[in-house]
Amino acid sequence: xxxxxxxxxxxxxxxxxxxxxxxxxxxxxxxxxxxxxxxxxxxxxxxxxxxxxxxxxxxxxxxxxxxxxxxxxxxxxxxxxxxxxxxxxxxxxxxxxxxxxxxxxxxxxxxxxxxxxxxxxxxxxxxxxxxxxxxxxxxxxxxxxxxxxxxxxxxxxxxxxxxxxxxxxxxxxxxxxxxxxxxxxxxxxxxxxxxxxxxxxxxxxxxxxxxxxxxxxxxxxxxxxxxxxxxxxxxxxxxxxxxxxxxxxxxxxxxxxxxxxxxxxxxxxxxxxxxxxxxxxxxxxxxxxxxxxxxxxxxxxxxxxxxxxxxxxxxxxxxxx
Numbered sequence: 580x581x582x583x584x585x586x587x588x589x590x591x592x593x594x595x596x597x598x599x600x601x602x603x604x605x606x607x608x609x610x611x612x613x614x615x616x617x618x619x620x621x622x623x624x625x626x627x628x629x630x631x632x633x634x635x636x637x638x639x640x641x642x643x644x645x646x647x648x649x650x651x652x653x654x655x656x657x658x659x660x661x662x663x664x665x666x667x668x669x670x671x672x673x674x675x676x677x678x679x680x681x682x683x684x685x686x687x688x689x690x691x692x693x694x695x696x697x698x699x700x701x702x703x704x705x706x707x708x709x710x711x712x713x714x715x716x717x718x719x720x721x722x723x724x725x726x727x728x729x730x731x732x733x734x735x736x737x738x739x740x741x742x743x744x745x746x747x748x749x750x751x752x753x754x755x756x757x758x759x760x761x762x763x764x765x766x767x768x769x770x771x772x773x774x775x776x777x778x779x780x781x782x783x784x785x786x787x788x789x790x791x792x793x794x795x796x797x798x799x800x801x802x803x804x805x806x807x808x809x810x811x812x813x814x815x816x817x818x819x820x821x822x823x824x825x826x827x828x829x830x831x832x833x834x835x836x837x838x839x840x841x842x843x844x845x846x847x848x849x850x851x852x853x854x855x856x857x858x859x860x861x862x863x864x865x866x867x868x869x870x871x872x873x874x875x876x877x878x879x880x881x882x883x884x885x886x887x888x889x890x891x892x893x894x895x896x897x898x899x900x
Contacts (some may be wrong), residue, residue: 590617590686590775593659594671595652597624600634602674602822607638609677615686618642620659625649651792652771660781665762668781672772674822681817685775688763688814696780696809699769699803701760701819708731708822714768715755717798719855722843726862728870763814768801780809788845790897793835795842802850820867833880837888842865842897848897863892 592610596603603621610619621638623645623736635643644658656670667686685698692698702710715721724730755766787796798866801811831839840863847856871885 587616588618588665589615590667590669590682590846591659591663591665592619592669593656593663594618594619594670595622595624595655596626596673597649597675598626600626600630602676602842604637606671606675606677607641608674609675610671610682612677613680613682615683617682618763620662620667620889622646622655622659624655632691645832651789653787653789653791653796657786657789660776663778666778667775668778669745669775670691670771670773671825672821675773677773678818678819678820681740681819682775684817685814687775688812689775689818689847692810692812693809694715694810695765695777695786695812696804697769697774697776698812698814701813701815702772702821703768705820705822707820709759710770711756712770713760714754714770714772714798717769717843717846718800719858721754722847722859723862726840726843727866729826748781749759752860760813760815763812765810765812767811769811770821771797771814772821772823777809780807783807784809788849790845791838791842794831794839795846798842799846799849804900833884836884837891840888841891844892844895845897860892864889867892 590613594603594606594610607619607621610617619641621634621641621643623634623643625646631643631645635641646655650658660668660670667689669682669685681700686702688698689695699712702712704710755768782799782804788799804811844856844859844863849861867885867889871882871889874881874885
């Protein structure tokens with residue numbers, strides 16, 4: 580794989596596919612409507628050969644990387660960011676649809692705001708309603724609440740969450756995910772389903788942490804950007820539909836639960852004091868031990884996952900490279 584050498588190209592696009600090819604054709608057609616010059620890399624993390632061939636035939640001018648061994652979210656995007664020599668890099672999920680030249684809006688915003696290292700659109704659901712795109716930095720309370728499993732009752736589409744929003748919880752708790760954004764704004768953390776980053780920022784801050792296969796990469800990377808003096812922004816005028824609902828509905832299963840909790844622990848090991856790390860470990864052990872007991876007889880595979888998560892919480896340490 581040669582590095583990009585086209586000096587006239589504005590944006591390198593990295594888009595990932597993992598087994599499910601049902602969204603990628605529409606996603607690519609929407610991306611190709613961008614008026615900014617771009618070069619698109621499609622990373623096929625896992626998929627059948629006939630699916631890959633059909634995609635290559637439909638979009639022959641794109642550039643394909645087919646992994647021999649599946650990689651995680653960060654590792655897949657990182658390999659493209661290492662290649663890119665363009666001023667901007669778009670990191671996209673495959674389960675998206677870009678509306679009204681949203682990528683152009685995001686790139687133009689970066690052109691006009693040199694201190695911004697990363698910009699995100701307003702994500703929306705398939706019905707056009709806004710999807711949570713912005714988050715606050717983690718707090719112990721919110722992370723323990725998530726680890727406990729209670730978060731499933733206040734997921735993004737739940738009635739409880741809508742009620743709390745109407746009661747003004749955003750004003751009371753200053754929780755960014757409850758706010759509505761109508762104008763461009765500097766924020767703490769944005770969901771990485773669709774973002775555009777500045778190449779100079781990547782060179783200064785470094786690539787995405789590859790510790791986990793998925794989940795939680797944003798909170799670490801966005802914090803590192805801000806610590807290095809770069810801003811993170813949302814531009815609601817750019818809208819992208821994100822069809823994936825797994826995280827929005829807190830529907831994590833098997834390895835996903837383990838990776839999600841590992842991502843939380845990884846963040847605390849990197850950025851928080853040891854006493855907070857201890858509390859996070861205790862929360863992982865306590866709540867997943869409880870769930871392992873509760874599911875042991877009617878869902879033994881779930882109980883096994885909770886046991887594995889518990890043991891990860893006890894034993895796992897970061898490997899410093």
